[in-house]
Amino acid sequence: MRWLPLPRQAEVSSERLPFAGCHAIKTPPKAEWENAVRPLRELGTSFGGWTAFVEHDANLAQESYRLRVENGRIYVHAGSPRAAFYACHTLLQAWDGKAIPVMQVDDSPTLAWRGVVEGFYGKPWTHNARLKMLDFMGAHKMNIYLYAPKDDPYHRERWREPYPAADAQRLNELAERARDNFIEFVFCISPGLSMVYSDPAEFEKLTAKIEAVRQMGVRSFGLLVDDIPEELQHDADKQAYTSLAHAHADLANRLNHWLKERDADSWLIVCPTFYHNRGEPPYVRELGERTERGISIMWTGPKVVSREITHEDAELFKLAIQRKPFVWDNYPVNDYETSRLLMGAITGRDAETLKHLEALVSNPMNQAEASKVALGTYAD
Template sequence: MSKFAIRGIIEGFYGRPWSHSDRLNMINFLGQQEMNTYVYAPKDDPYHRYDWRTLYPADHIKDFSELISAGNKVGVSIVWALSPGLSLVYSSSHELALLKNKFKAMQTIGFKKFGLFFDDIPNKLIHKEDMEKFSSLALAQAYIANEILAYLKELDPDAELFFCPTEYMGSGDSSYLNELGNQLNQDIQIFWTGPQVCSNTLDLNNAKTVSQTIKRKVLFWDNYPVNDASMQPELHIGPYINRDKELLKYSSGILLNPMDLVETSKIAIFCAAQFLNDPLDYSPDSAWRSAIEFLVGSEQKEAFIRFAKANSYSCLEPYQPQYLEDAINEFQAKLDLNDWESALSESMQFFTQLKTDLSVLNKLPQTLSQEIKPWLEEYKEWLEIALNALTILIEFRDLSKADAGDKLKKARKELREGLIRSVDFQTYCCGDVIHNFAQKVYRSTSYFLANTPYF
C-alpha cells in the first residue's frame, strides 16, 4: 500500500486562530488518523506575519513546547512557520540576522521542521536596495531561504524547511517558479495549491508540470475545507473529491488548510487521511459517511448526511446542492404532467423528513453543535420556507373551496415574511435552491390575488 510521505494539515487560514486546546485536540486526532504533520501558520497571529521581527512571549513558548510534546506522543511532526514577506528587506544583513534569531529561538525549544512563507504579498521587489541587489523576487527569496536552511542545519543537521512561494497556484510553468527550482536548496519542500487558490481539482498534469518546473516533488497546500474571507457563509463538510489517485508520482504530500471550526473540519480531514494513506483504494463516499459517523455517532448519522448535502457548496462542488435541486426538479416534472397529487405529497414528505431531522440534530455533540449553530438555525428557517411554499400550492390547488382564498393569503404572507428574513441570513445553507423555489411560488400566485410580486 503506497501512501503520501507528508500527510496532515496547515493552520494557515485568515481570521481567529485556533486556541491552544484546539491545537492539542487536533494533533491527537491527526495521530489517530495516521496523519503525520501539523503546520503552525495562522495568518492573524501577529508574531507569525505582521510583527515577525518580535520574539514570541514566554506563554507562547510554553504552548509551543506542549504542542511538540503532544505531537511526539502520537507521531505528528509540528512545523513552525514564519511569514515575513510583507515587510522583509531581502538584501538587509540586519533583517537576515533578525530572521535567524527568531528561527533559532524556535529551534531551541525543540522544533526540527520549519516553514518560510512568502504567500499573499506583492509579486515584485518593493525596496530599492533589494532591486539593486537582486534581479528578481525569486532570487531574493531563494537567497533568504537557503541562508535560513544552512543556519538551521548548523545547529541541527536534521532540520527541514518548507517554503511557500509568492506564486503558489496556476499553470506551474512560470519563470518565477523556474528560478526558484534552480536556486532553492533541493532539500527544501515547496508548497503549491494547484490550478487555483482553492482548487476544484488536483490533477496529474498540473502536478507534473509544476514538479518539473521546481525540480522536485511538489507539496500540496490544499485549501479545503478552509472557509475564510468570502467563503465564510459556506460550511465545507462534503466529501473529499477530485484529487488524482496518481498524485504520488509528483507529490511528496498534501496538507489541508482547515476551517476555524475545529470539530467540523474533522470531516474533511478524516476523509483526506484515508486518501493520503491509501489513494488507490480510496472511496470518497464511503470515507465521507464513515467520517460523519465517527464525528456524530450512528444515531445522528443519516440526519447529518442530509444536512451536509444541503451544505455541499464549496470549491470541490461549486454548484447548487444537488440533493435539493433533484427534489425540486422532480416536483416540477410531476407538476408539468399535471400530477399535482404526487408532486405535492412527495415534496411535503421530503421536506417534512428534513424538518423531523432537526430533533435528531439537536442531539449532536456539543462542540460540533456550537460550531455549526448558524447553519443549523438557518437550515430550520429554509425548511419552514419550503413547507410554506408547498402549503401555498396546496391551497392554490383547492382555490374553489370557500376558505381557500383566505388560507392562501395567510400562507403567502408567512412566506413573504420568511423570504424577507432570509435577506439577512449569514450562511449559504441550502444554496439558492429553496429561495428560488419559494420566490417562484410567491410570484406565480400573485396574479390570482391581484398582489404585487415579491420582487
C-alpha cells in the same frame, strides 16, 4: 468495522474475543517504542491474559506495520515506532469497547507526508483546539502539522518580535503534543510583507525567532512568502537581486544552511509568492532553479482553491520547480466564505496524482471540530 483510514489489507474473522486491555506489553528497549504503545497502555492493565508483542522489523518500510490478533496475543511488527503507534490505533478502532476480532492487518501509507496546515485568515484556533486536533491527527495516521495562522501577529506582521512567554509556552506544548502523536511539527514564519531580504540584520532577526522555537526541539520550519507584493519593495533589495524569485531563493538557501549547520536533519519548506499555477510564471521556474535541493516548495494546485489536481498538473509544476510539490490544499478552508461550513469529502486527488507529490496537507476551517469531518477523508 470503522477504520479510518482503511488499512491496505485486512483479514477479519467473525470471531470476537473479550478485550479490556493488556496484562503485559513487550516492546524494544528505546523510549520511542514505549511511547508508540501509549494508546494501549492508556487502557490500563487488564488481568484477562492478553499480551502484546511489539517488534521492530527492518524489512518493513518506515511507516509500514503488520498486526495480528490471536487468542490472548497481539503481535505487531513495525518499521518504526510511528508505525507501531499506527498499529495500536488500528487495533483500537476495531475494538467496540468489549471485544476485538481475530484479524491480520498489513498497512502502509500511500503518501509519505499527510496532515494539516493551520494557514487560514481570521480567528486562529484556540490552544485547546490545536491540542485536540493533534490527538485526532495521530489517531488517524496523519503525520505533519504546520503552524501558520495568518492572524497570529507574531507569525506575520510582527515576525521580528519574540513570542511573549505565555505564547512561547503554548507553542512548546504543541510541539510536545505533536511528538507524542508522532507528528512532525513545522513552525512557519511569514516575513515577506516587510523584510529587507538583503539586510544581514533582518536575517539575524529571522534566525533569532526561529532559534527560540528550535530550542523547543522543533527541527522543521516553513518560510512563507505568499500573499505579498509581487515585486521587490526595498531599494536595497532592488540593487542586490535581479528579481523577487532571486531574493526568495537566496533567503531560503541561507536559512537552510543556517538550519543544517545546527541540525543536519532540519527541514525547510517554502511557500512561494506564485503558488497557484501549472509552472508557467517565470518566478516559479527561477525559484526552482535557484533554490537548493532538499528545500521543499509548496503549491495549492492550478488555482488558489483547486477542485481538482491532476497528475498532469502536478507533473508540470514539478518540472518547473525541479522537485515534487508539497501541496497546501485549500480545502475545507472557508475564510473566503465564512457563512458556510465545508464538510464534504475531499475529491479530485486520485492515487496517480499522489505519486507526483511530496506531501498533501489540508488547510482547514476556522472551526476546528467541524473541519474533522473533511480531514478524516484526507486521512483515508
